[in-house]
Amino acid sequence: MVHFLRVTIMAAACQVVFKSTNDEILEAVKRNDASLEKRLTTLRETHSRANAVILNINRIYNPLLLLSINFLIYESIFTMFNPLGALFGLIAISKENSLKIIITNTAYLVLAATNTFQMFNICESATLESHKTGEALIKLELHVERMRDCEDLNLFKEELKHAKNVAFMIGGNYQINRRFIFEVKYYFYLAFQTNKGVRRL
Numbered sequence: 799m800v801h802f803l804r805v806t807i808m809a810a811a812c813q814v815v816f817k818s819t820n821d822e823i824l825e826a827v828k829r830n831d832a833s834l835e836k837r838l839t840t841l842r843e844t845h846s847r848a849n850a851v852i853l854n855i856n857r858i859y860n861p862l863l864l865l866s867i868n869f870l871i872y873e874s875i876f877t878m879f880n881p882l883g884a885l886f887g888l889i890a891i892s893k894e895n896s897l898k899i900i901i902t903n904t905a906y907l908v909l910a911a912t913n914t915f916q917m918f919n920i921c922e923s924a925t926l927e928s929h930k931t932g933e934a935l936i937k938l939e940l941h942v943e944r945m946r947d948c949e950d951l952n953l954f955k956e957e958l959k960h961a962k963n964v965a966f967m968i969g970g971n972y973q974i975n976r977r978f979i980f981e982v983k984y985y986f987y988l989a990f991q992t993n994k995g996v997r998r999l
Contacts (some may be wrong), residue, residue: 801859801862801863801866801915802863802866802913802917803913804855804859804922805855805859805863805917805921805966806913806916806917806921808851808913809855809875809917809920809921809924809966810920810924811848811851812848812852812921812924812928813849813920813924813927815844815845815847815848816845816848816924816927816928816930817927817929818933819841819844819931819934820839820846820927820930820931821961822834822837822936823841823931823934823935824934825939825940826938827934827937827938827941827942830940830941831942832944832945834938834942834945835944835948835950835951838948838950838951838954839950840953841954842950842953842957845928845931845954845957845958846957846961849928849961849964852924852925852964852965852966853964856966856967856970860916860967860969860970863968864969867968870907870910870911880937886902887968888916894989905958914979915976915979917974918974918975918976918978918979919976919994921966921974921975922966922974922975922976923974924974925964925965925966925974925975928961928965929962931958932955932958932962935951935954935955935958935967936955938951939951939955991995
């Protein structure tokens with residue numbers, strides 16, 4: 799689960815970059831401050847680097863995240879819908895060790911689930927914050943008249959168009975967000991109920 803922590807830390811750093819960029823742009827909108835034009839190049843390059851970090855994370859950690867999350871979801875579903883199943887394997891184990899094994903496995907599952915939810919939450923927040931930058935630039939263009947002909951602003955908006963689909967991903971097709979977890983658990987639940995119905999027949 800070390801890679802969960804690494805991805806979480808890098809996602810948090812990206813979120814800070816995106817939020818500080820958005821805050822600076824929106825502050826200029828409030829003050830009707832055209833002096834931001836001098837900083838736009840730096841903001842654009844910083845935003846672009848953060849997007850590049852996200853793409854690199856996807857490339858490096860995709861397989862590990864996919865395997866780890868699938869395993870964790872499978873374990874949590876099995877524990878939730880078949881709590882006695884985990885106890886069957888303890889029959890051959892002495893009573894002294896059985897309690898330790900149950901406590902250790904439960905603690906591991908809780909810790910892993912907590913880390914997973916934290917990672918998903920921060921990755922989702924960073925992605926949403928990144929997408930807010932385009933809205934902030936539109937407000938800047940509309941409210942600060944001098945910025946409407948700014949070349950850096952137009953270049954920034956153009957780059958964001960190409961980066962609109964940049965997000966933390968699993969398996970190359972699924973965004974890392976809380977909705978993904980609940981959808982996968984729901985499909986596991988449906989599969990479990992279907993299998994249960996088939997057995998009754």
